[in-house]
Structure formats: C-alpha cells, structure tokens
Amino acid sequence: MSQPGILLDRDGTIIVDSGYVGSVDRVEFIDGSIAAIAALNRAGIPVAVVTNQAGVARGYYGIADVEQVHKHMIAELARHGAHVDLWLFCPYHPDGIVEAFARRSADRKPGPGMALAAAEALDLDLGKSWVVGDSPSDVGLARAIGARPLHVGPPGSAVDNVDTFPDLAAAVRFILGGGELPATPRDERPVKFPAARFHRADSYGGAYVNELSRAFATVDLEQVSRAAKMLGDAHDRDAALFACGNGGSASIANHLQCDHVKGVRNSTGITARVQSLSTNVELFSAIANDLGYEHVFEYQLQSQARPGDVLIAISSSGRSPNIVRALDWAAAHGMHTIALTGFEGGPARRRAHVSIHVDSANYGVVEDAHQACMHLLAQYVRQSRMTPDAVASQTF
Numbered sequence: 001m002s003q004p005g006i007l008l009d010r011d012g013t014i015i016v017d018s019g020y021v022g023s024v025d026r027v028e029f030i031d032g033s034i035a036a037i038a039a040l041n042r043a044g045i046p047v048a049v050v051t052n053q054a055g056v057a058r059g060y061y062g063i064a065d066v067e068q069v070h071k072h073m074i075a076e077l078a079r080h081g082a083h084v085d086l087w088l089f090c091p092y093h094p095d096g097i098v099e100a101f102a103r104r105s106a107d108r109k110p111g112p113g114m115a116l117a118a119a120e121a122l123d124l125d126l127g128k129s130w131v132v133g134d135s136p137s138d139v140g141l142a143r144a145i146g147a148r149p150l151h152v153g154p155p156g157s158a159v160d161n162v163d164t165f166p167d168l169a170a171a172v173r174f175i176l177g178g179g180e181l182p183a184t185p186r187d188e189r190p191v192k193f194p195a196a197r198f199h200r201a202d203s204y205g206g207a208y209v210n211e212l213s214r215a216f217a218t219v220d221l222e223q224v225s226r227a228a229k230m231l232g233d234a235h236d237r238d239a240a241l242f243a244c245g246n247g248g249s250a251s252i253a254n255h256l257q258c259d260h261v262k263g264v265r266n267s268t269g270i271t272a273r274v275q276s277l278s279t280n281v282e283l284f285s286a287i288a289n290d291l292g293y294e295h296v297f298e299y300q301l302q303s304q305a306r307p308g309d310v311l312i313a314i315s316s317s318g319r320s321p322n323i324v325r326a327l328d329w330a331a332a333h334g335m336h337t338i339a340l341t342g343f344e345g346g347p348a349r350r351r352a353h354v355s356i357h358v359d360s361a362n363y364g365v366v367e368d369a370h371q372a373c374m375h376l377l378a379q380y381v382r383q384s385r386m387t388p389d390a391v392a393s394q395t396f
Contacts, residue, residue, distance in 0.1 A: 002125035006040055006175070007115055007141070008084075009133030010051035013152055013168055015073070017134070020054075022061030024072040032169030038082035039172055048086040048118040052109050052137065057096025066091070086121055088114040094334070104307070106332040110140025112351050115147070126350060132171050145350045150174070161222075193362045208365070215342075215360035216369045224373065226354045227338045232381050234310045234336070235264070241274040242305060244297040244326055245314035248367045250278035252314050252340075252374055259378035267394055268385040275304070277326075297326035307334030314374075315339070316366040318346025327351045340373060342366030 011017035014037070016028040040047050049070075055061050070087050077083055090109070096102035107113030119126050131142035134153045139162050142149035150171045151157075151164040165171040193211045198204040234241055241260060243253035253276040260274040277297045278284070287296045301311070311330040315323040318341035327348055330337050339352030342360055349355045358369040383391050 002119075002123050002128075003046065004128035004130070005046040005048060005118065005122055005124040007048050007050050007118060007129060007131045007147070008037075008168070009109075009131075009135065009138050010049050010089075012134035013132060013138075014049070020058075020060045021069065022053075022055050022065045024069060027069060027072055027076075029076065030167055032167055034077055034080045034082050036169040036172040037077060037084065038080060039176060041082055043176055045175075046085045046122045046124060047083075048088060048122060048124075049084050050109065050114040050118065050131075050141070051089045052093075053089045053091050054093035054096065054108075056091035057093035057098055057101035059097050063091060086118055088117060090114060104332060104334045106328060109135075109137040110144055110353075111331055112141065112144045115141055115145045116351075119145075130175060132168060140353075144353060146345075146355070193360070193365065211360065211362060212365050212368055215358050215362075215365050216372065218359035219356060219369065219373065223354055223356050224377070227356060228377055228380050228384075230310055230336050230338060230354060231260075231377060232384065234308075235270050235272055235381065237308065238273065240305065240309040241272065241312065242277055242301060242309065243274070243312045243314065244277040244323065246278070246320055246322070248363065249314040249316060249340075249370065250276075252367065252371050253278045253312070255371070256312065256374050256378070259375065260381075263378055264382045264385075266382065267390050268382055270385060277301070294321040294325055297322050298329045301326060301329055301333075301335075305330065305333070305335055308336070310336045310338065312338045312340070313348055313352065314370055315346070315348050316342040316363050316370075318343065318348035320348075323348050324351065340370045342369070 008014060011021055014030065014033045015021065016030055018026055021027060037047055053066050056063060056066065066089055090105055090107040091101045092103055092105035092108055094102065094104045105111065105113065115126060118124060126145045126147050129147045130150055131138055131147050132150045132152060136159055139149040139151060139159050149162050151159045151162045152167055152171050165174060243256045245253040257274045257276040260272045264270050264272050277300045284296055287299045291299060311326060313323045313327050318339065324347045327337050327339065328351060331351065337352040338354045339348040340356045341349045342358040345357050349357055356373055358366045360366050379396050
C-alpha cells in the first residue's frame with residue numbers, strides 16, 4: 001500500500017543557502033532542521049531530498065562534490081539520530097557550460113522527475129505527500145505531482161496561496177500536528193454513473209445532466225486560470241500549440257485546433273499556430289505501424305515542437321501510454337504542458353504543469369466536461385484580446 005512521504009528541498013530548507021553549496025566546508029545546517037527530520041523518522045514518514053544542483057552544469061563543482069556533501073550531511077544527521085531515506089539531485093541546466101549537463105531535464109524542479117523516482121523507490125502516494133522548500137520551484141513541483149506544498153523562509157518570502165513557515169522545524173510541527181493532507185481521488189474513486197438500469201430516457205437524461213453538473217463543479221478553476229494564461233502567453237510569443245488525444249479525446253483535440261485557428265482569430269487578429277497531432281491519419285498510422293502506437297504523439301513533437309511551445313494532452317483515464325510519453329517528452333524539452341483528465345487522473349494528471357481534472361467515472365461526462373473546458377479557454381483568450389464594444393457585439 002503506497003504511503004504519504006515528505007519531499008524536502010536541500011539548500012534553504014535543510015542547510016543554509018549560501019549560493020551553490022558544493023563543498024563540505026560550506027555546509028551549515030539550519031537550526032532545528034536535523035531535529036525536524038528526526039521527528040519525521042520517528043513518525044515513520046519516508047523522507048526524500050530532491051534538490052536542483054545547477055552548479056554542476058555551470059562548472060562550479062562536480063558530481064563527486066555533490067555526493068561528498070551528501071555523505072557529510074548523512075553522517076551529521078546520523079550523529080543526531082536522523083536519516084534521509086533517499087537523496088536525489090538534478091545536475092542539469094539549459095544554460096550550463098559543462099556540455100554533458102547543459103540541457104533541459106524533467107528532473108529539474110519544478111519538473112516531476114525526481115518526485116516520480118522517489119515515489120517508485122519509496123512506494124509513495126504523491127497525492128498524499130508534502131513538498132517542503134524555500135523556492136517557487138518547490139511549490140511548482142508539488143503542483144505538478146498533486147502533492148501539498150509548504151513554503152519555508154523569512155518574512156516577505158512567502159509564495160501566494162501556500163502555507164508558509166519560518167523554517168523546516170515549524171513546517172514539520174504543522175505536518176505532525178495534524179495538518180490536513182490533500183485529497184486524492186486515487187484513494188476515493190469517483191462515484192460510478194449509472195449505478196443502476198434506467199427504464200426511461202427522460203429519467204436518464206435528468207440524471208446525466210445532474211452528474212455532468214456535479215462533475216464539472218469538481219474542476220479546479222485555478223488550474224483553468226493557469227491554463228488560460230499559458231495559452232494566451234503562447235499566442236503572444238507566437239509559440240505553437242499542439243493538442244493530442246485518443247478516441248473521443250481526439251475529436252476534442254481536433255476541435256481545439258478549429259477554435260483557436262478560426263475562432264480566436266475572429267475580431268482579435270491573432271494568427272494562432274495550433275496543430276492537432278490526432279488528425280493526420282497517414283502520418284498517424286505510419287508511426288503506429290512502424291514504431292508502435294505509443295509513439296504517435298511523441299514522434300510528431302520531436303520533429304515539430306520547440307522549447308516554449310505548449311502541449312495540451314486530453315485523456316479521460318490519464319493512463320494512455322502515448323499521452324504519457326508525449327507529456328514526458330514535452331517537459332524534458334522545455335515545453336509547457338496542460339492535461340485534461342478524468343477518472344483517477346493517472347500519470348497524465350501528475351506529470352503536466354497544469355492539470356484540469358474532472359472527477360467522474362463516466363467517459364461521456366468526462367468528455368463533455370473536457371469539451372466545455374476547451375471551449376471556455378478558447379473563448380476566454382479570444383474575448384481578452386477584444387475591445388468591450390467588440391465583445392458586446394460579437395457572437396461567441
């Protein structure tokens with residue numbers, strides 16, 4: 001049975017962030033941090049350290065230096081009866097000067113790579129876990145994997161809409177004192193609909209509408225707002241948008257292309273560059289036949305996408321291998337990602353930068369809600385670029 005865990009940042013959370021700590025002599029534990037980790041150990045909560053170490057890519061120190069710092073920290077923790085169950089670090093940075101590490105990586109926070117590795121190694125339920133750190137990238141990681149973020153740092157360093165504490169010791173007291181864990185639909189499956197046979201279409205219709213209304217009410221509108229900003233920014237930068245989905249979700253991806261290329265341009269002048277990866281049957285079937293169906297979206301992105309572009313992945317289950325591979329490739333190559341999911345959300349919900357999730361276990365309901373989200377996002381972007389008079393006079 002998967003369990004909750006704690007993912008800790010290193011510099012600024014456990015030790016003082018004096019800027020690229022790459023040697024033992026620069027390690028200074030923050031007061032109370034060792035005792036806080038020991039308290040988590042006593043509570044039986046797995047602890048993983050997930051830290052960006054761009055100093056490797058920038059040539060300030062090497063992999064061996066990071067490992068030596070961690071060995072020193074392990075020894076110091078052990079002297080005080082504390083331990084970390086797993087140490088993970090990302091040495092990559094796209095602006096690095098060391099060729100082997102000068103690239104983008106899904107492991108670099110806020111990318112989900114290190115958290116996913118920790119979940120596999122320690123059997124963690126990320127939806128019930130916490131990410132504690134002093135940086136917006138730590139908050140971004142938490143949101144990317146569906147965990148709860150806690151921010152630590154001095155007054156004035158708080159991150160909007162995130163619980164903030166002066167240090168790790170205070171954050172751990174909050175966690176162990178009964179701070180609520182985030183809800184996870186992976187443990188509480190969406191209510192089945194229909195649960196019994198209906199004998200009249202009008203009765204079924206009424207129940208269907210009620211289920212659709214209930215399910216749509218579960219959509220996190222903050223995620224919708226983040227998606228709208230991501231799409232609007234992409235249009236402003238002349239970045240490309242790519243959409244993909246299977247089956248009914250493919251039709252939503254195709255419709256999305258129509259709504260942005262034709263609809264958003266109407267009365268705005270925006271010439272959007274939008275493409276559905278589900279629409280070219282010749283290319284789609286050639287990739288599926290020669291390479292495997294799981295590659296049909298990823299392969300197209302490899303040829304056509306660029307860093308800064310946006311991928312909108314639509315999957316009712318969130319488990320389709322071709323969707324998950326596309327999201328992973330996009331994140332690893334500097335793209336921004338949005339996932340529209342239903343049921344329990346699957347890996348797609350956890351791996352996208354923005355997750356619009358519909359809590360329903362009925363494919364029709366999920367797809368209807370996804371279609372509505374697709375429409376409202378396109379219409380929002382369109383009207384946000386129009387004058388008040390144009391909005392009042394145009395049909396949407």
